[in-house]
Amino acid sequence: MNTNESSGASHFIRNIIREDLEAGKNDGRVITRFPPEPNGYLHIGHAKSICLNFGLAREFGGRCHLRFDDTNPAKEEVEYIESIQEDVRWLGFDWGEHLYHASDYFDELYDYAVQLIGMGKAYVDSLTAEEIREYRGTLTQPGRESPYRNRSVDENLDLFERMRRGEFEDGEHVLRAKIDMASPNMNMRDPTIYRIRRMPHHRTGDKWVIYPLYDFTHCLSDAIEGITHSVCTLEFEDHRPLYDWVLDVLQTPCHPQQIEFARLNLTHTVMSKRKLLRLVQEGVVSGWDDPRMPTISGLRRRGYTPESIRNFCDRIGVAKRNSVVEFALLEYCLRQDLNRRAPRYMGVLKPLKVVIVNYPEGLEENLEAINNPEDISMGTRMVPFSREIYIERDDFMENPPKKFYRLSPGKEVRLRYAYFITCVDLIKDEKTGEVVELHCTYDPATRGGDSPDGRKVKATLHWVSAKKALNAEVRLYDHLFTQSDPEEEGAGGDFLARLNPRSLEVLHDCKLEPGLADASKESFYQFERLGYFCPDIKDFTLEHPVFNRSVTLRDTWAKLQKAGKAD
Protein backbone atom coordinates (compact mmCIF):
# COMPACT_ATOMS: atom_id res chain seq x y z
CA MET A 1 0.00 0.00 0.00
CA ASN A 2 2.78 2.36 0.85
CA THR A 3 5.22 2.73 -1.96
CA ASN A 4 7.69 4.62 0.17
CA GLU A 5 9.57 3.62 3.26
CA SER A 6 7.03 5.34 5.48
CA SER A 7 5.33 3.12 7.99
CA GLY A 8 1.91 4.07 6.79
CA ALA A 9 1.07 5.20 10.30
CA SER A 10 -0.98 8.23 9.68
CA HIS A 11 -0.70 11.61 11.30
CA PHE A 12 -2.93 14.64 11.32
CA ILE A 13 -1.24 16.43 8.41
CA ARG A 14 -1.47 13.38 6.20
CA ASN A 15 -5.13 13.12 7.18
CA ILE A 16 -5.79 16.75 6.27
CA ILE A 17 -4.24 16.23 2.85
CA ARG A 18 -6.21 13.05 2.27
CA GLU A 19 -9.42 14.86 3.14
CA ASP A 20 -8.52 17.76 0.87
CA LEU A 21 -7.88 15.35 -1.94
CA GLU A 22 -11.18 13.60 -1.40
CA ALA A 23 -12.95 16.93 -1.36
CA GLY A 24 -11.28 17.85 -4.61
CA LYS A 25 -9.49 20.82 -3.10
CA ASN A 26 -6.62 22.40 -5.10
CA ASP A 27 -7.63 20.29 -8.10
CA GLY A 28 -5.87 17.37 -6.50
CA ARG A 29 -2.49 19.09 -6.31
CA VAL A 30 -0.19 18.70 -3.33
CA ILE A 31 2.62 21.23 -3.31
CA THR A 32 4.70 21.71 -0.19
CA ARG A 33 7.90 23.55 0.51
CA PHE A 34 10.88 23.45 2.83
CA PRO A 35 11.75 27.07 3.64
CA PRO A 36 15.02 27.38 5.59
CA GLU A 37 16.58 30.70 6.41
CA PRO A 38 20.19 30.48 5.23
CA ASN A 39 21.65 31.53 8.55
CA GLY A 40 23.02 28.27 9.87
CA TYR A 41 23.54 24.59 9.26
CA LEU A 42 20.68 22.13 9.09
CA HIS A 43 20.17 19.78 12.01
CA ILE A 44 18.13 16.68 12.77
CA GLY A 45 15.16 18.87 13.63
CA HIS A 46 15.23 20.25 10.09
CA ALA A 47 15.45 16.68 8.85
CA LYS A 48 12.05 16.06 10.41
CA SER A 49 10.61 18.96 8.44
CA ILE A 50 12.41 17.96 5.26
CA CYS A 51 11.19 14.37 5.47
CA LEU A 52 7.69 15.62 6.21
CA ASN A 53 7.46 18.11 3.37
CA PHE A 54 9.29 16.15 0.71
CA GLY A 55 7.74 12.90 1.95
CA LEU A 56 4.21 14.23 1.71
CA ALA A 57 4.82 15.52 -1.79
CA ARG A 58 6.25 12.19 -2.87
CA GLU A 59 3.48 10.22 -1.23
CA PHE A 60 0.70 12.20 -2.90
CA GLY A 61 2.30 12.61 -6.27
CA GLY A 62 2.99 16.29 -5.77
CA ARG A 63 6.17 18.24 -5.42
CA CYS A 64 8.18 20.05 -2.79
CA HIS A 65 10.00 23.31 -3.32
CA LEU A 66 13.24 24.29 -1.67
CA ARG A 67 12.88 27.96 -0.85
CA PHE A 68 15.40 30.07 0.96
CA ASP A 69 13.71 32.53 3.24
CA ASP A 70 16.35 35.16 2.67
CA THR A 71 14.73 38.41 3.73
CA ASN A 72 17.30 39.45 6.29
CA PRO A 73 20.62 40.36 4.67
CA ALA A 74 22.17 40.96 8.06
CA LYS A 75 22.11 37.31 9.04
CA GLU A 76 22.35 35.29 5.91
CA GLU A 77 25.31 33.91 4.04
CA VAL A 78 26.03 32.05 0.84
CA GLU A 79 27.99 29.42 2.78
CA TYR A 80 24.76 28.30 4.39
CA ILE A 81 22.87 28.22 1.10
CA GLU A 82 25.36 25.71 -0.20
CA SER A 83 25.48 23.52 2.87
CA ILE A 84 21.71 23.39 3.07
CA GLN A 85 21.36 22.18 -0.50
CA GLU A 86 24.04 19.59 0.02
CA ASP A 87 22.37 18.32 3.18
CA VAL A 88 18.89 18.07 1.67
CA ARG A 89 20.29 16.20 -1.30
CA TRP A 90 22.33 13.92 0.92
CA LEU A 91 19.19 13.09 2.86
CA GLY A 92 17.81 11.80 -0.40
CA PHE A 93 15.45 14.51 -1.58
CA ASP A 94 15.24 16.37 -4.83
CA TRP A 95 13.51 19.66 -5.51
CA GLY A 96 14.05 19.35 -9.24
CA GLU A 97 13.52 22.70 -10.93
CA HIS A 98 11.92 24.13 -7.89
CA LEU A 99 14.68 25.99 -6.15
CA TYR A 100 13.49 29.41 -5.06
CA HIS A 101 14.45 32.34 -2.93
CA ALA A 102 12.12 34.75 -1.23
CA SER A 103 14.40 37.38 -2.69
CA ASP A 104 13.24 36.28 -6.14
CA TYR A 105 9.93 37.88 -5.23
CA PHE A 106 11.14 41.24 -3.97
CA ASP A 107 9.63 43.06 -6.96
CA GLU A 108 6.28 41.35 -6.62
CA LEU A 109 6.31 41.80 -2.89
CA TYR A 110 6.92 45.48 -3.36
CA ASP A 111 3.94 45.70 -5.71
CA TYR A 112 1.76 43.89 -3.23
CA ALA A 113 2.81 46.34 -0.56
CA VAL A 114 1.87 49.24 -2.81
CA GLN A 115 -1.51 47.60 -3.36
CA LEU A 116 -2.01 47.29 0.35
CA ILE A 117 -1.25 50.97 0.78
CA GLY A 118 -3.65 51.79 -2.03
CA MET A 119 -6.40 49.94 -0.21
CA GLY A 120 -5.70 51.88 2.93
CA LYS A 121 -4.52 48.67 4.58
CA ALA A 122 -0.93 49.71 5.18
CA TYR A 123 0.84 52.87 6.24
CA VAL A 124 4.28 54.29 6.71
CA ASP A 125 5.04 54.73 10.38
CA SER A 126 7.72 57.13 11.53
CA LEU A 127 7.86 56.14 15.15
CA THR A 128 11.18 54.84 16.43
CA ALA A 129 11.57 51.17 17.21
CA GLU A 130 11.29 51.89 20.91
CA GLU A 131 8.17 53.95 20.40
CA ILE A 132 6.57 51.23 18.35
CA ARG A 133 7.26 48.83 21.15
CA GLU A 134 5.66 51.15 23.69
CA TYR A 135 2.63 51.73 21.50
CA ARG A 136 2.16 48.01 20.99
CA GLY A 137 0.84 47.54 24.51
CA THR A 138 1.38 44.36 26.48
CA LEU A 139 -0.10 40.91 26.61
CA THR A 140 -2.86 42.16 28.86
CA GLN A 141 -3.20 45.75 27.68
CA PRO A 142 -4.28 46.82 24.21
CA GLY A 143 -1.92 48.90 22.13
CA ARG A 144 -2.40 52.50 21.00
CA GLU A 145 -2.57 53.69 17.45
CA SER A 146 0.44 55.44 16.03
CA PRO A 147 0.01 59.15 15.29
CA TYR A 148 1.09 58.33 11.74
CA ARG A 149 -1.57 55.69 11.31
CA ASN A 150 -3.95 57.89 9.39
CA ARG A 151 -1.64 59.35 6.78
CA SER A 152 -3.28 59.64 3.40
CA VAL A 153 -2.84 56.98 0.78
CA ASP A 154 -0.89 59.42 -1.36
CA GLU A 155 1.46 60.38 1.41
CA ASN A 156 2.03 56.71 2.24
CA LEU A 157 2.66 55.90 -1.38
CA ASP A 158 5.11 58.75 -1.66
CA LEU A 159 6.97 57.88 1.52
CA PHE A 160 7.16 54.17 0.69
CA GLU A 161 8.51 54.98 -2.76
CA ARG A 162 11.12 57.23 -1.19
CA MET A 163 11.99 54.51 1.34
CA ARG A 164 12.65 52.25 -1.60
CA ARG A 165 14.77 54.88 -3.33
CA GLY A 166 17.02 55.13 -0.31
CA GLU A 167 16.12 58.59 0.85
CA PHE A 168 16.01 57.55 4.49
CA GLU A 169 18.31 56.02 7.00
CA ASP A 170 17.78 52.67 8.71
CA GLY A 171 14.94 52.89 11.18
CA GLU A 172 13.54 56.23 10.08
CA HIS A 173 10.36 54.69 8.73
CA VAL A 174 8.73 51.29 8.44
CA LEU A 175 5.71 50.05 6.56
CA ARG A 176 3.01 48.58 8.73
CA ALA A 177 -0.15 46.67 7.96
CA LYS A 178 -3.19 48.50 9.32
CA ILE A 179 -5.10 45.86 11.25
CA ASP A 180 -6.06 46.24 14.90
CA MET A 181 -3.97 47.74 17.69
CA ALA A 182 -6.34 46.26 20.27
CA SER A 183 -6.18 42.69 19.01
CA PRO A 184 -5.50 40.12 21.73
CA ASN A 185 -3.16 38.55 19.19
CA MET A 186 0.00 40.66 19.29
CA ASN A 187 0.80 39.75 15.70
CA MET A 188 -2.27 41.59 14.52
CA ARG A 189 -1.36 44.89 16.21
CA ASP A 190 -0.28 46.56 12.98
CA PRO A 191 2.70 44.31 12.23
CA THR A 192 5.70 45.81 10.51
CA ILE A 193 6.01 44.41 7.00
CA TYR A 194 8.92 46.41 5.54
CA ARG A 195 11.98 47.90 7.15
CA ILE A 196 14.92 49.91 5.85
CA ARG A 197 18.25 48.05 5.85
CA ARG A 198 20.94 49.85 3.95
CA MET A 199 22.85 46.71 3.38
CA PRO A 200 23.65 44.60 0.32
CA HIS A 201 21.84 41.32 -0.03
CA HIS A 202 23.76 38.21 -1.03
CA ARG A 203 21.54 37.73 -4.05
CA THR A 204 20.05 41.09 -4.98
CA GLY A 205 23.18 43.08 -4.27
CA ASP A 206 22.41 46.73 -3.61
CA LYS A 207 19.19 46.83 -5.56
CA TRP A 208 17.17 47.13 -2.38
CA VAL A 209 17.49 49.09 0.80
CA ILE A 210 14.11 48.01 2.09
CA TYR A 211 13.40 44.40 2.92
CA PRO A 212 10.08 42.71 3.66
CA LEU A 213 9.57 40.85 6.92
CA TYR A 214 8.63 37.23 7.42
CA ASP A 215 4.91 37.64 7.94
CA PHE A 216 4.49 39.53 4.70
CA THR A 217 6.97 37.51 2.70
CA HIS A 218 6.18 33.98 3.62
CA CYS A 219 2.49 33.80 2.85
CA LEU A 220 2.94 35.65 -0.43
CA SER A 221 5.86 33.48 -1.46
CA ASP A 222 3.71 30.44 -0.77
CA ALA A 223 0.88 31.89 -2.84
CA ILE A 224 3.17 32.86 -5.71
CA GLU A 225 4.55 29.33 -5.88
CA GLY A 226 1.12 27.75 -5.67
CA ILE A 227 1.87 25.96 -2.43
CA THR A 228 -1.17 24.02 -1.24
CA HIS A 229 -0.08 23.02 2.25
CA SER A 230 2.31 25.29 4.10
CA VAL A 231 3.68 23.23 6.95
CA CYS A 232 5.51 25.04 9.74
CA THR A 233 6.27 24.70 13.43
CA LEU A 234 4.05 25.47 16.40
CA GLU A 235 5.40 28.90 17.23
CA PHE A 236 3.83 30.21 14.03
CA GLU A 237 0.36 29.21 15.07
CA ASP A 238 -0.26 32.75 16.35
CA HIS A 239 0.83 34.06 12.97
CA ARG A 240 -1.78 32.15 11.02
CA PRO A 241 -4.45 34.87 11.33
CA LEU A 242 -1.96 37.29 9.84
CA TYR A 243 -0.96 34.80 7.13
CA ASP A 244 -4.62 34.52 6.21
CA TRP A 245 -5.25 38.26 6.53
CA VAL A 246 -2.59 39.13 3.98
CA LEU A 247 -3.82 36.55 1.51
CA ASP A 248 -7.45 37.52 2.02
CA VAL A 249 -6.88 41.22 1.50
CA LEU A 250 -4.62 40.90 -1.52
CA GLN A 251 -5.46 39.36 -4.89
CA THR A 252 -3.15 36.34 -4.94
CA PRO A 253 -3.00 33.30 -7.21
CA CYS A 254 -4.16 31.04 -4.36
CA HIS A 255 -4.50 30.81 -0.64
CA PRO A 256 -2.34 28.04 0.81
CA GLN A 257 -3.27 26.43 4.10
CA GLN A 258 -0.82 26.86 6.94
CA ILE A 259 -0.54 23.81 9.20
CA GLU A 260 1.60 23.71 12.32
CA PHE A 261 3.35 20.75 13.95
CA ALA A 262 5.69 20.33 16.92
CA ARG A 263 9.38 20.61 16.22
CA LEU A 264 11.72 17.80 17.19
CA ASN A 265 13.67 17.78 20.42
CA LEU A 266 16.24 15.12 21.24
CA THR A 267 17.65 14.09 24.59
CA HIS A 268 21.31 14.71 25.42
CA THR A 269 21.73 17.47 22.87
CA VAL A 270 20.65 20.99 22.01
CA MET A 271 18.88 22.02 18.87
CA SER A 272 18.71 25.80 18.72
CA LYS A 273 20.89 27.45 16.11
CA ARG A 274 22.08 29.91 18.72
CA LYS A 275 23.32 27.20 21.06
CA LEU A 276 24.85 25.14 18.28
CA LEU A 277 26.66 28.23 17.12
CA ARG A 278 28.03 28.72 20.63
CA LEU A 279 29.38 25.18 20.71
CA VAL A 280 31.20 25.92 17.49
CA GLN A 281 32.43 29.40 18.38
CA GLU A 282 33.60 28.47 21.85
CA GLY A 283 35.53 25.53 20.50
CA VAL A 284 33.60 22.94 22.45
CA VAL A 285 33.36 21.00 19.21
CA SER A 286 35.58 21.10 16.16
CA GLY A 287 32.97 22.66 13.89
CA TRP A 288 29.45 22.36 12.53
CA ASP A 289 30.30 18.90 11.28
CA ASP A 290 31.83 17.62 14.51
CA PRO A 291 30.54 14.04 14.82
CA ARG A 292 28.94 14.90 18.14
CA MET A 293 26.79 17.64 16.65
CA PRO A 294 23.12 16.98 15.85
CA THR A 295 23.66 18.74 12.54
CA ILE A 296 23.10 16.81 9.34
CA SER A 297 26.74 17.24 8.46
CA GLY A 298 27.78 16.10 11.94
CA LEU A 299 25.59 13.02 11.80
CA ARG A 300 26.92 12.27 8.36
CA ARG A 301 30.51 12.49 9.56
CA ARG A 302 29.57 10.36 12.54
CA GLY A 303 28.46 7.65 10.15
CA TYR A 304 24.69 8.05 10.16
CA THR A 305 23.09 7.05 6.88
CA PRO A 306 20.34 8.99 5.12
CA GLU A 307 18.20 5.87 5.35
CA SER A 308 18.54 5.69 9.10
CA ILE A 309 17.64 9.35 9.53
CA ARG A 310 14.63 9.07 7.26
CA ASN A 311 13.49 6.00 9.12
CA PHE A 312 13.91 7.86 12.40
CA CYS A 313 11.83 10.77 11.15
CA ASP A 314 9.16 8.34 10.11
CA ARG A 315 9.07 6.65 13.49
CA ILE A 316 8.90 9.73 15.68
CA GLY A 317 5.56 10.76 14.23
CA VAL A 318 4.08 14.17 13.60
CA ALA A 319 1.82 15.83 16.14
CA LYS A 320 1.21 19.10 17.94
CA ARG A 321 2.46 17.99 21.32
CA ASN A 322 5.82 19.33 22.45
CA SER A 323 7.98 16.31 23.01
CA VAL A 324 11.50 15.09 23.50
CA VAL A 325 12.53 11.96 21.67
CA GLU A 326 15.11 9.69 23.26
CA PHE A 327 18.46 9.58 21.53
CA ALA A 328 18.26 5.80 21.85
CA LEU A 329 15.67 5.72 19.10
CA LEU A 330 18.01 7.44 16.66
CA GLU A 331 20.73 4.96 17.57
CA TYR A 332 18.34 2.09 17.12
CA CYS A 333 17.54 3.28 13.61
CA LEU A 334 21.21 3.44 12.69
CA ARG A 335 21.93 -0.04 14.06
CA GLN A 336 18.96 -1.45 12.24
CA ASP A 337 20.13 -0.03 8.93
CA LEU A 338 23.79 -0.90 9.35
CA ASN A 339 23.13 -4.39 10.67
CA ARG A 340 21.86 -5.50 7.31
CA ARG A 341 24.33 -3.52 5.22
CA ALA A 342 27.65 -3.16 6.99
CA PRO A 343 30.43 -5.61 6.21
CA ARG A 344 31.96 -7.11 9.31
CA TYR A 345 35.60 -6.82 10.33
CA MET A 346 37.56 -7.43 13.46
CA GLY A 347 39.23 -4.57 15.22
CA VAL A 348 40.89 -4.45 18.62
CA LEU A 349 40.53 -1.07 20.24
CA LYS A 350 42.46 -1.62 23.45
CA PRO A 351 44.94 -4.34 22.58
CA LEU A 352 46.24 -7.05 24.88
CA LYS A 353 48.90 -9.28 23.35
CA VAL A 354 48.35 -13.01 23.32
CA VAL A 355 51.05 -15.55 22.48
CA ILE A 356 49.80 -18.95 21.43
CA VAL A 357 52.60 -20.98 22.85
CA ASN A 358 51.94 -24.25 21.03
CA TYR A 359 51.38 -22.59 17.67
CA PRO A 360 54.33 -23.04 15.27
CA GLU A 361 56.59 -20.05 15.10
CA GLY A 362 56.64 -18.38 11.73
CA LEU A 363 53.47 -20.09 10.58
CA GLU A 364 50.73 -17.96 9.12
CA GLU A 365 47.32 -19.17 8.08
CA ASN A 366 44.51 -17.47 6.27
CA LEU A 367 41.12 -18.22 7.72
CA GLU A 368 37.83 -17.68 6.05
CA ALA A 369 35.40 -15.21 7.60
CA ILE A 370 31.85 -14.31 6.67
CA ASN A 371 31.42 -10.72 5.60
CA ASN A 372 27.87 -10.35 6.81
CA PRO A 373 25.85 -13.10 8.43
CA GLU A 374 22.72 -11.06 7.70
CA ASP A 375 23.45 -11.15 4.00
CA ILE A 376 25.30 -14.17 2.71
CA SER A 377 25.54 -12.60 -0.75
CA MET A 378 28.21 -10.33 0.68
CA GLY A 379 30.55 -13.29 0.61
CA THR A 380 33.61 -14.16 2.63
CA ARG A 381 37.16 -12.95 3.10
CA MET A 382 40.43 -14.36 4.38
CA VAL A 383 41.88 -13.21 7.69
CA PRO A 384 45.53 -13.83 8.61
CA PHE A 385 46.25 -15.73 11.81
CA SER A 386 49.61 -16.24 13.55
CA ARG A 387 51.27 -17.12 16.85
CA GLU A 388 50.95 -13.62 18.22
CA ILE A 389 47.63 -11.86 18.20
CA TYR A 390 45.84 -9.05 19.97
CA ILE A 391 42.59 -9.39 21.81
CA GLU A 392 40.51 -6.77 23.56
CA ARG A 393 41.68 -5.92 27.08
CA ASP A 394 38.08 -6.04 28.23
CA ASP A 395 37.85 -9.64 27.08
CA PHE A 396 40.22 -10.84 29.79
CA MET A 397 39.83 -10.78 33.54
CA GLU A 398 42.22 -12.35 36.01
CA ASN A 399 39.53 -12.67 38.65
CA PRO A 400 36.26 -12.75 36.77
CA PRO A 401 32.85 -12.42 38.35
CA LYS A 402 30.39 -15.28 37.84
CA LYS A 403 28.74 -13.99 34.71
CA PHE A 404 31.92 -13.08 32.90
CA TYR A 405 32.44 -15.84 30.41
CA ARG A 406 35.21 -14.47 28.31
CA LEU A 407 38.88 -15.28 28.84
CA SER A 408 40.44 -15.80 32.24
CA PRO A 409 43.15 -18.09 33.64
CA GLY A 410 42.41 -21.71 32.79
CA LYS A 411 39.34 -20.84 30.70
CA GLU A 412 38.78 -21.81 27.09
CA VAL A 413 37.16 -19.48 24.53
CA ARG A 414 36.81 -19.35 20.79
CA LEU A 415 38.67 -16.93 18.57
CA ARG A 416 36.19 -16.02 15.92
CA TYR A 417 36.73 -17.99 12.71
CA ALA A 418 40.01 -19.34 14.19
CA TYR A 419 40.63 -21.69 17.09
CA PHE A 420 39.68 -22.48 20.65
CA ILE A 421 42.34 -21.20 23.00
CA THR A 422 42.93 -21.72 26.69
CA CYS A 423 44.71 -19.24 28.89
CA VAL A 424 47.66 -20.93 30.61
CA ASP A 425 49.72 -18.03 31.87
CA LEU A 426 49.74 -14.31 32.27
CA ILE A 427 52.55 -11.82 32.40
CA LYS A 428 52.34 -8.71 34.50
CA ASP A 429 54.17 -5.47 34.53
CA GLU A 430 56.46 -5.72 37.55
CA LYS A 431 55.79 -2.20 38.68
CA THR A 432 52.11 -1.69 38.04
CA GLY A 433 50.86 -5.24 38.27
CA GLU A 434 48.99 -4.70 35.06
CA VAL A 435 48.53 -7.73 32.84
CA VAL A 436 50.57 -7.04 29.72
CA GLU A 437 50.57 -10.38 27.93
CA LEU A 438 48.76 -13.68 27.93
CA HIS A 439 50.04 -17.11 27.12
CA CYS A 440 47.51 -19.47 25.66
CA THR A 441 47.42 -22.87 24.02
CA TYR A 442 45.26 -23.65 21.04
CA ASP A 443 43.50 -26.76 19.90
CA PRO A 444 44.44 -27.44 16.25
CA ALA A 445 41.30 -29.55 15.86
CA THR A 446 39.10 -26.49 16.28
CA ARG A 447 40.33 -24.72 13.17
CA GLY A 448 37.69 -22.37 11.85
CA GLY A 449 36.05 -22.26 15.28
CA ASP A 450 34.23 -25.57 15.35
CA SER A 451 34.97 -28.28 17.84
CA PRO A 452 34.76 -31.75 16.32
CA ASP A 453 33.99 -33.29 19.73
CA GLY A 454 31.06 -30.98 20.28
CA ARG A 455 32.79 -29.21 23.13
CA LYS A 456 31.20 -25.82 23.89
CA VAL A 457 32.72 -22.54 24.89
CA LYS A 458 30.76 -19.68 26.34
CA ALA A 459 32.45 -16.88 24.48
CA THR A 460 33.75 -15.94 21.08
CA LEU A 461 36.37 -13.22 20.94
CA HIS A 462 37.49 -11.00 18.13
CA TRP A 463 41.23 -10.77 17.49
CA VAL A 464 43.81 -9.42 15.08
CA SER A 465 47.12 -10.95 13.99
CA ALA A 466 49.90 -8.92 15.58
CA LYS A 467 52.13 -9.06 12.55
CA LYS A 468 49.49 -8.05 10.01
CA ALA A 469 47.54 -5.59 12.12
CA LEU A 470 46.64 -2.24 10.67
CA ASN A 471 47.43 0.49 13.18
CA ALA A 472 44.73 3.08 13.37
CA GLU A 473 43.31 5.92 15.36
CA VAL A 474 39.77 5.36 16.53
CA ARG A 475 37.52 8.06 17.95
CA LEU A 476 34.84 6.97 20.36
CA TYR A 477 31.91 9.33 20.68
CA ASP A 478 29.26 9.62 23.29
CA HIS A 479 26.47 12.08 24.09
CA LEU A 480 27.57 15.72 24.08
CA PHE A 481 25.70 16.28 27.32
CA THR A 482 25.44 14.03 30.33
CA GLN A 483 21.98 15.23 31.21
CA SER A 484 19.05 14.25 29.05
CA ASP A 485 17.85 17.85 29.09
CA PRO A 486 20.89 20.14 28.98
CA GLU A 487 18.66 23.20 29.00
CA GLU A 488 16.86 22.34 32.21
CA GLU A 489 16.38 25.33 34.47
CA GLY A 490 17.96 25.50 37.90
CA ALA A 491 20.97 23.46 39.04
CA GLY A 492 23.03 26.53 38.18
CA GLY A 493 25.12 27.27 35.14
CA ASP A 494 24.00 27.27 31.57
CA PHE A 495 23.88 24.35 29.20
CA LEU A 496 27.65 24.40 28.69
CA ALA A 497 28.07 23.39 32.32
CA ARG A 498 26.43 20.08 31.49
CA LEU A 499 28.81 18.99 28.77
CA ASN A 500 29.87 15.37 28.90
CA PRO A 501 33.61 15.41 29.59
CA ARG A 502 33.86 12.01 27.91
CA SER A 503 31.95 12.79 24.75
CA LEU A 504 35.12 12.08 22.81
CA GLU A 505 37.77 9.48 23.55
CA VAL A 506 40.64 9.15 21.10
CA LEU A 507 42.41 5.79 20.88
CA HIS A 508 45.76 5.73 19.12
CA ASP A 509 47.10 2.21 18.90
CA CYS A 510 44.14 0.29 17.70
CA LYS A 511 44.81 -2.92 15.81
CA LEU A 512 42.54 -3.52 12.89
CA GLU A 513 42.11 -6.35 10.47
CA PRO A 514 44.36 -5.61 7.47
CA GLY A 515 41.44 -5.65 5.06
CA LEU A 516 40.40 -2.31 6.49
CA ALA A 517 43.46 -0.65 4.94
CA ASP A 518 41.51 0.21 1.83
CA ALA A 519 38.45 1.46 3.62
CA SER A 520 36.69 4.09 1.60
CA LYS A 521 35.11 7.27 2.78
CA GLU A 522 31.34 7.38 3.06
CA SER A 523 31.38 3.66 3.81
CA PHE A 524 30.64 1.91 7.06
CA TYR A 525 31.78 -1.21 8.82
CA GLN A 526 30.86 -3.28 11.80
CA PHE A 527 33.78 -4.07 14.05
CA GLU A 528 32.46 -7.31 15.43
CA ARG A 529 31.17 -7.19 18.98
CA LEU A 530 31.96 -3.49 19.26
CA GLY A 531 29.85 -1.34 17.01
CA TYR A 532 29.68 0.43 13.70
CA PHE A 533 32.58 2.53 12.50
CA CYS A 534 33.37 4.69 9.51
CA PRO A 535 36.47 6.35 8.15
CA ASP A 536 36.53 9.99 9.19
CA ILE A 537 35.59 12.06 6.15
CA LYS A 538 38.18 14.72 6.88
CA ASP A 539 41.05 13.03 8.64
CA PHE A 540 41.26 9.52 7.23
CA THR A 541 44.29 8.83 5.05
CA LEU A 542 45.94 5.61 3.97
CA GLU A 543 49.02 6.54 5.96
CA HIS A 544 47.03 7.45 9.03
CA PRO A 545 43.69 5.69 9.15
CA VAL A 546 41.14 7.34 11.41
CA PHE A 547 37.81 5.73 12.21
CA ASN A 548 34.80 7.15 14.01
CA ARG A 549 32.54 5.03 16.11
CA SER A 550 29.07 5.74 14.80
CA VAL A 551 27.21 3.73 17.42
CA THR A 552 27.99 0.80 19.68
CA LEU A 553 26.39 -2.56 19.31
CA ARG A 554 23.82 -3.32 21.95
CA ASP A 555 25.89 -4.59 24.87
CA THR A 556 24.09 -6.69 27.45
CA TRP A 557 27.31 -7.44 29.30
CA ALA A 558 27.99 -3.73 29.78
CA LYS A 559 24.42 -3.37 30.95
CA LEU A 560 24.84 -6.11 33.53
CA GLN A 561 28.02 -4.50 34.80
CA LYS A 562 26.43 -1.12 35.01
CA ALA A 563 23.48 -2.51 36.90
CA GLY A 564 25.86 -4.28 39.28
CA LYS A 565 24.42 -7.63 38.30
CA ALA A 566 27.60 -9.12 36.91
CA ASP A 567 28.26 -11.39 39.88
Add this chain to the structure above:
RNA sequence: UGGGGCGUCGCCAAGCGGUAAGGCUCGGGUCUUUGGAACCCGCACUCGGAGGUUCGAAUCCUCCCGCCCCAGCCA
Protein backbone atom coordinates in the same frame (compact mmCIF):
# COMPACT_ATOMS: atom_id res chain seq x y z
C1' U B 1 -5.11 38.68 35.16
C1' G B 2 -5.01 38.83 27.19
C1' G B 3 -4.62 35.45 23.07
C1' G B 4 -3.09 30.79 20.79
C1' G B 5 -1.82 25.60 21.56
C1' C B 6 -1.09 20.95 24.19
C1' G B 7 -1.98 17.09 28.21
C1' U B 8 -3.02 8.67 26.46
C1' C B 9 2.80 3.52 29.57
C1' G B 10 9.87 5.68 31.25
C1' C B 11 10.14 8.14 25.74
C1' C B 12 7.42 8.83 21.10
C1' A B 13 2.42 7.89 19.30
C1' A B 14 -2.54 5.74 17.32
C1' G B 15 -7.42 6.45 18.92
C1' C B 16 -12.60 10.94 16.89
C1' G B 17 -19.19 7.36 21.68
C1' G B 18 -18.77 0.67 21.78
C1' U B 19 -15.16 -0.96 26.10
C1' A B 20 -6.65 1.39 25.38
C1' A B 21 -2.76 -0.02 18.24
C1' G B 22 2.34 0.17 17.31
C1' G B 23 7.60 1.53 17.96
C1' C B 24 11.80 2.69 21.30
C1' U B 25 13.38 1.73 26.29
C1' C B 26 12.98 -1.89 30.14
C1' G B 27 12.40 -7.14 32.30
C1' G B 28 12.33 -12.52 31.20
C1' G B 29 13.30 -16.55 27.67
C1' U B 30 14.76 -19.39 22.90
C1' C B 31 18.61 -19.58 19.47
C1' U B 32 23.50 -18.21 18.28
C1' U B 33 31.14 -19.04 15.84
C1' U B 34 29.22 -11.17 17.29
C1' G B 35 26.87 -11.36 25.48
C1' G B 36 25.14 -8.62 18.05
C1' A B 37 21.02 -10.00 14.99
C1' A B 38 16.52 -12.84 14.84
C1' C B 39 12.41 -14.96 17.48
C1' C B 40 8.94 -15.56 21.83
C1' C B 41 6.78 -13.61 26.35
C1' G B 42 5.81 -9.56 29.77
C1' C B 43 5.07 -4.20 30.46
C1' A B 44 -1.56 1.66 30.98
C1' C B 45 -8.45 -2.35 34.61
C1' U B 46 -6.65 3.02 32.41
C1' C B 47 -6.27 8.00 29.13
C1' G B 48 -3.90 15.55 33.77
C1' G B 49 -8.01 16.02 37.89
C1' A B 50 -13.17 16.42 39.51
C1' G B 51 -18.10 16.40 38.25
C1' G B 52 -21.95 15.53 34.46
C1' U B 53 -24.57 13.40 29.82
C1' U B 54 -25.12 8.16 28.07
C1' C B 55 -26.97 1.35 28.28
C1' G B 56 -21.80 2.60 27.33
C1' A B 57 -16.84 8.10 27.52
C1' A B 58 -9.73 8.62 26.35
C1' U B 59 -13.47 10.20 22.92
C1' C B 60 -19.42 14.74 24.29
C1' C B 61 -20.43 18.89 28.25
C1' U B 62 -18.78 21.87 32.71
C1' C B 63 -15.22 23.43 36.03
C1' C B 64 -10.27 22.99 37.70
C1' C B 65 -4.83 21.85 37.30
C1' G B 66 -0.24 21.65 34.53
C1' C B 67 3.08 22.65 30.39
C1' C B 68 4.48 25.38 25.73
C1' C B 69 4.26 29.88 22.45
C1' C B 70 3.35 35.39 21.60
C1' A B 71 4.95 42.18 23.55
C1' G B 72 11.95 41.72 16.91
C1' C B 73 12.25 47.21 12.30
C1' C B 74 14.39 37.90 13.52
C1' A B 75 12.55 33.67 11.02
